[in-house]
Amino acid sequence: MAGSIGRRVILGIYALLIIVPLFVVLSGSFKSTKQLFDAPFAPPSSLSPGNYRAVLTDASMATAFVNSTVVTLSAVVITLAVGSLAAYGLARIPGWRGMVVYGFLVLGMAVPAQSNMIPQYVLFQSLGLLDSRIGLVLIEIVATLPVAVFIMTGFMRTLPRELFEAGSIDGAGPWRTYRSIALPVSVPSLAATAIFLFVIQWNDLLYPLLFIHDPAKTTLPLALLNFQGEFLTNYPLLFTGVIVASAPLVVAYVFLQRYFVAGITAGSVKG
């Protein structure tokens, strides 16, 4: 094929553009500031864990890590549960009534977070849910519910109607059909949706920034952002923070790549 050399050159350059900065960040997390500035591209002279120790003890990153894990896992599970229930019902209710409810829920994807965050803040304040992990879980569910319903309804609609009817003929009600037919059959798409939600909620900065002021309740992106103010140009420490915050997702990505791609793509098609 013509242009084969050009193809390799372009792909090679772009691969370097992705790999080199990430390598500099990873190797930089094992260096001192001076080592990083003198030879940013060189591999670290030793894998000294000093920066990691500093990050995990000094800067409340350890707390943030635990909070991010707890908040994200809870929010993902609840969003999946509530969203898959809705998706199942809406995929099975025929005609315009189901469509209206679906359209109403999915319309939320068109509303940017900055448009309703102020009244949300006031509402959460009045409910005593500011500076609370429960409040954070709730707002993450609320913010991602429309897109979750969108993805999962899209999937449930592709399931053949006979699948559900077979269940009802055997005398199973909608709940039994949901539990023992719809859910098991949907595992791959639920997994993709779960990963999509996990990536968004794990990485979210806006709501922690708005709702959390107590350092004991902080999450990783917020801790990272505050980090910047603290260690203005101490890049090795910033890089260590980046690695700590990204490691769980990157490791999971290596093993569950197709689900990441499927989930994030499904989310971006309309999200």
Add this chain to the structure above:
Amino acid sequence: MSVSEKSPAVRTGEPRVALRRNRGGGRAPKVHPALWLFPLPAVVIYVIFFVGPTLQAFQYSVTDWDGISSAFSNVGGGNFSRITTNDDLFRGALTNNVKFLLVVVIAQTALSLLLALLLQRNSKSSTALRALFFLPAILSSVSVAFVWKFMYDPNFGLINQVLGGVGLDRLQGAFLGDASKAIYWVALAQVWAHAGQLMVIFVAGLQQIPEELYESAELDGAGTWARFRYVTWPLIAPATAIVVAYTTIQSFKAFDLILGLGGNPPKGSLDILSTRIYTTFTNSRFGYAAAESVVFMVIIALVSFLQRRAVRLTQHGV
């Protein structure tokens, strides 16, 4: 493109429960009333915590409420007339946002399409490179911001070091320190983070184009460019529309990246609409911030509408 296409395992459930009885005729089956209970939790959460606050934003937007005092007055359209005619900060943020949007939409769409064209076949190396290019999309935008903060650092940053190393010192720059161009450099970081993600949408679109169309075009003597222009481009129009629409919304929503690279609150040269609303809000001007957020919503709706019209026009035009 949908989840189901990527998940062949789903299909295995089908044959086991195959057609035990097919109801005659195409009549819609009766809805089991309990089915209405299934969307209920989602609807309740959504109405209380999402729809309610969205409507309230309109209510706040005509007040001068500071978020604390119980007394505030109705200022009617006062906030709106100030935002649209007499607010340099808002106008600056809007200008920056438009610049950011244009660069990201054009560069990201072009780059992701180019990468998809080069990697559309499912060979081992293509699959591996697609996975690599997608990787930055799973990093948090704050992390991406820190990576690029170092790339752009005027004294120690990677870009200036590389330029100095190869004798191109005169191209070295202040990047984010140069107020007139800073927003473009942030746009570049955004493209780096998401081009691989949108590439996947193009790859899915490209793989749906039947091979015969290329073959017959080749028989007709069409060269590489002609094949792209008359076969590929019109047939990936739906994917292009998705990519452009998504990238547009994404450019309005960019928030973390701006705070990461521009500070909190961001410097004026990097302020965009979402960060402007946030800063107004943190200054306890709830009413005014709500008005800004309403204008923001209208701008996004308007841009999306115009874009949809434009896509429809070009599709009928070709």
